[in-house]
Amino acid sequence: MDNFTFYSPTLFAFGDGEEKNTGALVKRFGGTKVLLVCGGGSVKRNGAYDAVTASLKDAGIPYAELSGVQANPRSGKVYEGIEIARREKVDFLVALGGGSVIDTAKAIGVGTLYDGDFWDFFAGKTKVEKTLPVGVILTIAAAGSEGSDSMVITLEEGNLKWGAPKTDVIRPKFAVLDPRLTCSLPAYQTASGAVDMMAHILERYFSNTPDVILTDRLCEALLKTIVEAAPRAVANPDDYAARADLMWAGMLAHNNSCGVGRVQDWASHQIEHELSAFYDCAHGAGLAVVMPAWMEYVMDHDPMRFARMAVEVFGCAMDYAHPENTAREGIARLRAFFKGIGMPTALSDVEGAKAEDIPAMVDHRAEKPNGFPFGGFVKIGPKEMEEILRITAR
Amino acid sequence: MDNFTFYSPTLFAFGDGEEKNTGALVKRFGGTKVLLVCGGGSVKRNGAYDAVTASLKDAGIPYAELSGVQANPRSGKVYEGIEIARREKVDFLVALGGGSVIDTAKAIGVGTLYDGDFWDFFAGKTKVEKTLPVGVILTIAAAGSEGSDSMVITLEEGNLKWGAPKTDVIRPKFAVLDPRLTCSLPAYQTASGAVDMMAHILERYFSNTPDVILTDRLCEALLKTIVEAAPRAVANPDDYAARADLMWAGMLAHNNSCGVGRVQDWASHQIEHELSAFYDCAHGAGLAVVMPAWMEYVMDHDPMRFARMAVEVFGCAMDYAHPENTAREGIARLRAFFKGIGMPTALSDVEGAKAEDIPAMVDHRAEKPNGFPFGGFVKIGPKEMEEILRITAR
Numbered sequence: 184m185d186n187f188t189f190y191s192p193t194l195f196a197f198g199d200g201e202e203k204n205t206g207a208l209v210k211r212f213g214g215t216k217v218l219l220v221c222g223g224g225s226v227k228r229n230g231a232y233d234a235v236t237a238s239l240k241d242a243g244i245p246y247a248e249l250s251g252v253q254a255n256p257r258s259g260k261v262y263e264g265i266e267i268a269r270r271e272k273v274d275f276l277v278a279l280g281g282g283s284v285i286d287t288a289k290a291i292g293v294g295t296l297y298d299g300d301f302w303d304f305f306a307g308k309t310k311v312e313k314t315l316p317v318g319v320i321l322t323i324a325a326a327g328s329e330g331s332d333s334m335v336i337t338l339e340e341g342n343l344k345w346g347a348p349k350t351d352v353i354r355p356k357f358a359v360l361d362p363r364l365t366c367s368l369p370a371y372q373t374a375s376g377a378v379d380m381m382a383h384i385l386e387r388y389f390s391n392t393p394d395v396i397l398t399d400r401l402c403e404a405l406l407k408t409i410v411e412a413a414p415r416a417v418a419n420p421d422d423y424a425a426r427a428d429l430m431w432a433g434m435l436a437h438n439n440s441c442g443v444g445r446v447q448d449w450a451s452h453q454i455e456h457e458l459s460a461f462y463d464c465a466h467g468a469g470l471a472v473v474m475p476a477w478m479e480y481v482m483d484h485d486p487m488r489f490a491r492m493a494v495e496v497f498g499c500a501m502d503y504a505h506p507e508n509t510a511r512e513g514i515a516r517l518r519a520f521f522k523g524i525g526m527p528t529a530l531s532d533v534e535g536a537k538a539e540d541i542p543a544m545v546d547h548r549a550e551k552p553n554g555f556p557f558g559g560f561v562k563i564g565p566k567e568m569e570e571i572l573r574i575t576a577r
Numbered sequence: 578m579d580n581f582t583f584y585s586p587t588l589f590a591f592g593d594g595e596e597k598n599t600g601a602l603v604k605r606f607g608g609t610k611v612l613l614v615c616g617g618g619s620v621k622r623n624g625a626y627d628a629v630t631a632s633l634k635d636a637g638i639p640y641a642e643l644s645g646v647q648a649n650p651r652s653g654k655v656y657e658g659i660e661i662a663r664r665e666k667v668d669f670l671v672a673l674g675g676g677s678v679i680d681t682a683k684a685i686g687v688g689t690l691y692d693g694d695f696w697d698f699f700a701g702k703t704k705v706e707k708t709l710p711v712g713v714i715l716t717i718a719a720a721g722s723e724g725s726d727s728m729v730i731t732l733e734e735g736n737l738k739w740g741a742p743k744t745d746v747i748r749p750k751f752a753v754l755d756p757r758l759t760c761s762l763p764a765y766q767t768a769s770g771a772v773d774m775m776a777h778i779l780e781r782y783f784s785n786t787p788d789v790i791l792t793d794r795l796c797e798a799l800l801k802t803i804v805e806a807a808p809r810a811v812a813n814p815d816d817y818a819a820r821a822d823l824m825w826a827g828m829l830a831h832n833n834s835c836g837v838g839r840v841q842d843w844a845s846h847q848i849e850h851e852l853s854a855f856y857d858c859a860h861g862a863g864l865a866v867v868m869p870a871w872m873e874y875v876m877d878h879d880p881m882r883f884a885r886m887a888v889e890v891f892g893c894a895m896d897y898a899h900p901e902n903t904a905r906e907g908i909a910r911l912r913a914f915f916k917g918i919g920m921p922t923a924l925s926d927v928e929g930a931k932a933e934d935i936p937a938m939v940d941h942r943a944e945k946p947n948g949f950p951f952g953g954f955v956k957i958g959p960k961e962m963e964e965i966l967r968i969t970a971r
Contacts, residue, residue, distance in 0.1 A: 184821045186592025191585060197838065198580025394818035397802045397825055404794035411790070424788035427578045431791055431837075440834075443825075444591065 184394045184444035191438045193330050194357040197431065199423070201359045202234045202320045205277065206242025212316055212356040214275025217246035218268050220288040221279040222253065226322060229367040235279055235320055247271040249291075255459050255466070256283040258338045261301055264291035268315065276317045278355075281376075282326025282466075286334040288317050289353045302338055304347050307552060311350045319358040324365055324430040325376030325467060327383055327437025329358035337460065344460040345551065360434065362426035370417045374524040375467030377413035377429060380436040381406060382470040386449045387442035389481075389488060389560040395445045402441045403495040405432050410496060410520060417524050450558030451477045454568055457544040462535045464527075471526035472533060475518040476574035481561040486510040492517075530575040538576035545569050578788045578838035585832045587724050588751040591825065593817070595753045596628045596714050599671065600636025606710055606750040608669025611640035612662050614682040615673040616647065620716060623761040629673055629714055641665040643685075649853050649860070650677040652732045655695055658685035662709065670711045672749075675770075676720025676860075680728040682711050683747045696732055698741050701946060705744045713752040718759055718823040719770030719861060721777055721831025723752035731854065738854040739945065754828065756820035764811045768918040769861030771807035771823060774830040775800060776864040780843045781836035783875075783882060783954040789839045796835045797889040799826050804890060804914060811918050844952030845871045848962055851938040856929045858921075865920035866927060869912040870968035875955040880904040886911075924969040932970040939963050 194211075196204060209217060217239060226232040239246050249264045268276070268291055278288035292314035294301030303309045319329045328334065332351050337344040347353075365373070388402045408428050415425035435441065451474045458469040482489050486507040493499035493513025497520075502508040518528050530536045545565050548554045556562040563571070588606075590598060603611060611633060620626040633640050643658045662670070662685055672682035686708035688695030697703045713723045722728065726745050731738040741747075759767070782796045802822050809819035829835065845868045852863035876883050880901040887893040887907025891914075896902040912922050924930045939959050942948045950956040957965070 184592075184818065184825075186595060188588065188590050190588040192588075194582065194584040194586075196582050198578075201580060394821065396805075397798070397822050400798035400802060401795060404791070404798045408791045408794060424578065427788065427838075428791050431578075444821075 185392055185446070187443045189439060189443050190351045191330060191354065191440070193355050193438070195330070195360055195434065196357065197360045199361060199363045201361050202231060202364070203238050205235045205318070205320060205359060206238040206240070206244055208357045208359070209239065209244055209275055209277065209318055210242055212275070212318065214244065214316065214318070216271065216273045217244055217275045217277050218264065218271065218273040218291070219246045219248045219277050219279060220252060220264060220284055220291065221248070221250050222281070222284050223251065225367065226279055229364060231279060231320060231322060231364050235277070246277070247273060252280065252284045252287045254283050255337055255344065255463055256287045258302065258336055260287050261290040261294060261336060264288070265294040265301065268295040274315065276315050277320065278317060279320045279322065281321065281323035282328040285317070285319055285326070285328040285355070286336060289314070289328070289334040290336050291315070292317050293353065305336060305338070305345045307348065311347070311352050314352055316356045317353070319355045321358060321360050321430070322364050323368060323372060323376050324426070324433035325379045327380060327433050329355060329360065330434045330438035332439070335456075342460050343551070344456045358434070360430050362423055362430045365426050365430060366421050366423070368420065370420070370525060372465070373416050373420070374413060374526050375465040376433065377409055377524065378467035378471045378521060378526055380429070380433040381409055382451060382467070382474055383436040384441050385474065386452060387445065387447045388492070389448045390445040391485070391560060392445035398441055398443060398445065405435055405441065406496045408432050413524050446559040448558055448560040450560070450563045453548070453557045453563070454571060457548055458533065458536070460547065461540055461544060462533055464533050468527050468533065471521040471528055472530060472575050473571070475514055475521070475528065476571050478514045478517070479574055480567070480571045482507070482510055482514065484561050489513050529577070530572070541569055541572045541576065544572065579786055579840070581837045583833060583837050584745045585724060585748065585834070587749050587832070589724070589754055589828065590751065591754045593755060593757045595755050596625060596758070597632050599629045599712070599714060599753060600632040600634070600638055602751045602753070603633065603638055603669055603671065603712055604636055606669070606712065608638065608710065608712070610665065610667045611638055611669045611671050612658065612665065612667040612685070613640045613642045613671050613673060614646060614658060614678055614685065615642070615644045616675070616678050617645065619761065620673055623758060625673060625714060625716060625758050629671070640671070641667060646674065646678045646681045648677050649731055649738065649857055650681045652696065652730055654681050655684040655688060655730060658682070659688040659695065662689040668709065670709050671714065672711060673714045673716065675715065675717035676722040679711070679713055679720070679722040679749070680730060683708070683722070683728040684730050685709070686711050687747065699730060699732070699739045701742065705741070705746050708746055710750045711747070713749045715752060715754050715824070716758050717762060717766060717770050718820070718827035719773045721774060721827050723749060723754065724828045724832035726833070729850075736854050737945070738850045752828070754824050756817055756824045759820050759824060760815050760817070762814065764814070764919060766859065767810050767814070768807060768920050769859040770827065771803055771918065772861035772865045772915060772920055774823070774827040775803055776845060776861070776868055777830040778835050779868065780846060781839065781841045782886070783842045784839040785879070785954060786839035792835055792837060792839065799830055799835065800890045802826050807918050840953040842952055842954040844954070844957045847942070847951045847957070848965060851942055852927065852930070854941065855934055855938060856927055858927050862921050862927065865915040865922055866924060866969050867965070869908055869915070869922065870965050872908045872911070873968055874961070874965045876901070876904055876908065878955050883907050923971070924966070935963055935966045935970065938966065
């Protein structure tokens with residue numbers, strides 16, 4: 184186990200109706216004027232918007248509003264939010280939505296207190312040192328941004344979907360996690376969210392660091408739970424228990440509980456960012472395509488690790504004579520699981536995607552500073568990235 | 578799953594040599610003058626004291642000192658610490674030690690800022706609202722106080738070993754967890770610590786709340802890890818990987834990661850507090866005696882829960898025709914595990930303990946305000962407490 188720092192100072196208020204406490208939570212963490220960041224109409228339809236704004240009003244907290252944030256959030260909304268935050272002199276951001284809305288709020292938070300262009304943080308030109316505090320009311324179990332130290336934004340000029348360097352500064356002050364708010368999600372989004380959180384765990388699970396047995400087991404506990412809960416939530420959107428398992432698992436998947444003390448991989452995320460940059464697909468859907476392909480490509484590096492996943496997560500029988508068979512079975516089971524909850528598992532399943540774009544995706548990645556190599560488990564260069572994408576196009 | 582709030586804002590700095598950053602951590606959390614709280618000579622022998630004081634000096638942070646805190650920490654040291662903290666006008670407490678030292682520092686922290694007697698918090702006369710910030714350098718994996726919202730002190734007058742009501746206010750600002758510092762622990766203390774953390778998990782695991790599958794699995798992941806790591810650390814004190822697993826598991830066992838969203842039990846802890854109040858035994862050793870007896874006594878309430886522990890933690894085969902046999906086997910395996918790492922498992926194994934004291938222990942418990950009934954899984958009154966203690970004396 185490597186030395187590590189773990190710092191997850193977010194207060195999580197979990198359960199049915201907890202969004203009614205938004206105003207009190209903003210006050211508890213010192214907010215007096217809020218910029219409310221949200222997406223489209225779903226939060227208005229499911230009552231979340233009304234509950235949150237009523238709670239702010241009850242607490243006597245005035246708020247400005249930035250709505251219309253979309254999936255794969257774009258820089259335009261960040262610039263717009265920074266301008267409103269400065270003009271209205273807000274001292275607190277409330278993100279009402281999923282990962283895209285939260286990441287937009289995080290970027291507004293650091294950008295508002297910075298003299299230059301907020302993209303400087305993403306481009307590595309400067310380091311995040313302060314932010315306006317951010318609170319969250321989560322509406323989809325997926326990205327884990329509600330408890331994480333990361334944010335991903337797409338710069339419209341150049342279509343660059345980049346993550347900012349991880350920093351504890353941007354972890355939210357509080358996050359309201361009400362599983363009930365996710366019951367109105369379409370099956371496709373529920374499934375994409377489940378894949379996203381599984382990927383967050385698997386990117387940490389595949390590691391060369393020895394002696395991380397405890398975090399391995401925590402990873403497996405979460406993965407097994409998601410594998411059971413996701414099909415239930417897809418089949419029966421109102422299954423509160425399944426929604427609750429997914430929501431808490433999604434947070435734990437990405438606050439680094441499952442990643443401490445080890446070198447992490449993150450190659451599949453890097454590859455997927457090109458998929459969603461090119462085709463604007465749901466992040467989870469892109470990961471369902473990329474991750475099993477990545478696994479097949481790198482499996483020989485450590486077959487026992489994949490066999491472990493097969494046995495511990497999917498209950499496969501161990502083939503002691505030929506562990507690589509067990510490893511392959513685990514990957515097949517993962518892909519079948521994704522397919523079973525309605526996710527794409529091949530490039531051709533993604534709307535608009537075509538094999539001819541593969542070289543362009545690799546070239547686009549290469550434009551990123553330090554774009555290659557990436558991956559903590561197996562190093563991925565342009566050639567490897569192309570070969571992994573070729574597997575998705577078989 | 579019940580609604581819950583989870584708030585664990587402690588920064589954990591984990592790994593070999595991390596205590597060298599103590600001064601920087603105190604500064605990061607605003608401390609300018611420290612009261613260093615510690616126990617006996619072990620921290621001087623293993624180099625921890627020198628490393629911590631050197632780090633404070635390097636950071637230019639002056640410190641006063643309170644040493645001599647003992648196991649089952651007593652009120653006298655708290656009063657002494659409050660007096661020093663006020664006289665020296667310290668604004669930060671650093672606890673260098675295990676649960677007893679940390680709990681003493683926590684009690685000094687709340688007592689220093691309170692006009693009345695610090696025991697008022699324990700007696701439920703008033704509520705904790707503020708504290709001097711506390712930082713921790715942990716020297717034994719056991720109590721989990723480094724990340725917890727609780728503290729236990731024994732009032733010398735009346736020999737009352739009571740816990741204060743849980744409050745997030747007293748969670749430490751930071752905790753340094755260096756597994757290397759625990760390599761000099763005697764086997765008996767290592768084993769007592771392992772039992773203590775297992776009890777923290779099991780007190781949460783035995784619950785009547787439905788739909789808590791995710792936290793059940795997290796509990797099992799931790800329990801399995803401790804069951805493997807503890808014998809290794811007992812057999813080979815310098816096994817860093819085993820020490821690291823125990824240290825991180827001990828924190829997760831008690832920061833409530835494993836207890837969210839469910840009614841918890843805590844009956845065994847209540848009973849054990851009388852054992853250590855009467856015989857000043859190690860808390861973990863007392864729990865090794867009490868917990869299997871409690872399990873036998875309450876097993877019929879929900880045999881499948883005990884069967885689950887048997888299968889998932891100890892790898893027992895499920896007796897589908899007679900699950901109660903599996904349940905019993907699990908309890909037997911737990912007791913054998915405790916015995917195997919050198920723990921007492923009967924009242925007669927505890928120095929000075931005798932069956933004739935049982936009624937007096939029950940009476941002593943009854944003196945506590947709202948002393949009976951206790952237990953969230955099965956309600957324990959005086960009769961039940963006596964019968965459980967009788968099992969330990971069989």
